[in-house]
Amino acid sequence: NWLELTYQAQVTPWMVMQPDFQYVWHPSGGAPDWTGLRRVGDEAIFGLHNSITF
Known part of the structure; x- marks a missing residue:
């Protein structure tokens, strides 16, 4: 099972930033x-995608 949250933000007319959060059970x-000795634990993943248009 996993959960993913993401959002795109138009920071400037030529740049879009997209933060990403994922959680895996x-x-x-x-x-x-x-x-x-132990089982692999749950994981939290953070990411950031940046798009620039010329």
Whole structure:
């Protein structure tokens, strides 16, 4: 399961910024982490996309 939120903002007539937030529950289906002692935890991902038009 995951949730994604995003929004585009026209910052100037030639630039668009798009922040992005994603949250993933039970990534890899609850597989063990690299230590083998715990399961992989939930993940929060933040991103930013920028488009410039010339």
